[in-house]
Structure formats: C-alpha cells, structure tokens
Amino acid sequence: MSSWAKSLIKLSGFEVETLQKRLAEIGDRKRQQEMRLGMLDAQGYAEMAQADASSSGDLMRFLAALETRKAQVRAQIEIITAEEAGARDALAQAFEEQKKYEHIAEQMRLAEVKKTAKLEAAAMDELGLRKAAG
Numbered sequence: 001m002s003s004w005a006k007s008l009i010k011l012s013g014f015e016v017e018t019l020q021k022r023l024a025e026i027g028d029r030k031r032q033q034e035m036r037l038g039m040l041d042a043q044g045y046a047e048m049a050q051a052d053a054s055s056s057g058d059l060m061r062f063l064a065a066l067e068t069r070k071a072q073v074r075a076q077i078e079i080i081t082a083e084e085a086g087a088r089d090a091l092a093q094a095f096e097e098q099k100k101y102e103h104i105a106e107q108m109r110l111a112e113v114k115k116t117a118k119l120e121a122a123a124m125d126e127l128g129l130r131k132a133a134g
Contacts, residue, residue: 005105012098019091026087030080037073040066 044066051059 002105002108005101005108008101009098009105012094012101016091016094016098019087019094023084023087023091026080026084030077030084033073033077033080037070037077040070040073 044063047059047062047066
C-alpha cells in the first residue's frame with residue numbers, strides 16, 4: 001500500500017475519532033439539559049406540595065417563572081438536538097470516506113498481488129521454456 005493511501009486512511013480515522021468525541025460531548029450536554037428539565041419539574045411539584053391556600057399568589061408567580069425557565073431549557077435541548085443530528089450526519093459521511101479510502105487501498109494491494117503473480121508466472125514460464133530448449 002502506498003504511503004499516500006496510508007496517510008489518507010490515518011487522517012480519515014482521526015476525523016472519525018474526532019467526530020465521535022464531538023458527538024459524545026453533544027450527547028453529554030443534551031443529557032445535562034434533560035436532567036436540568038427533570039429537576040425543574042421536580043422543583044415545581046415540590047413547591048406545589050408545600051404550598052398552602054394563603055400563598056397561592058406566590059405559588060402562581062413561582063410556577064410562571066418556573067415555566068419560563070423550563071421553556072429556556074427546552075429551547076436549549078432543541079438546539080442541541082439539531083447540533084446532534086448534524087454531528088451524526090458528519091460522522092456518517094466521515095465513515096463513508098474512510099471506507100472508500102480503505103477500499104481503494106485494498107484494490108491497490110490486490111492489483112500489486114496480481115502484478116507480482118503475473119511476473120512470477122512469466123518467470124516460471126521462461127524457466128520452463130529454457131529447460132525445454134536446453
């Protein structure tokens with residue numbers, strides 16, 4: 001295999017690895033936001049359970065503010081989900097490129113094996129002709 005083919009395969013492998021790390025990081029950020037949303041939900045339920053009739057105005061203001069924070073977290077989750085989809089597409093494309101380079105390198109290796117086999121067969125034929133003539 002030629003050095004340029006090895007280099008292309010190595011570079012594409014590095015790109016795949018980098019994109020995999022990026023996708024994992026995006027997934028971690030998404031999980032963190034989802035956990036944050038769950039904590040906000042739990043906080044709202046806890047506040048409603050502790051509320052009494054005399055503090056209904058405070059509870060309503062708290063719940064309104066809580067809903068605003070939850071909407072912000074949901075928006076972040078949507079942004080991260082879109083980023084995640086883009087990262088998945090980029091990773092899939094990088095895998096395809098890597099496989100193409102590996103396929104080309106394998107085809108080159110097979111062509112070299114065939115060439116070597118033809119040269120060996122020609123040498124054997126020549127040797128056979130010399131023995132027959134001699």
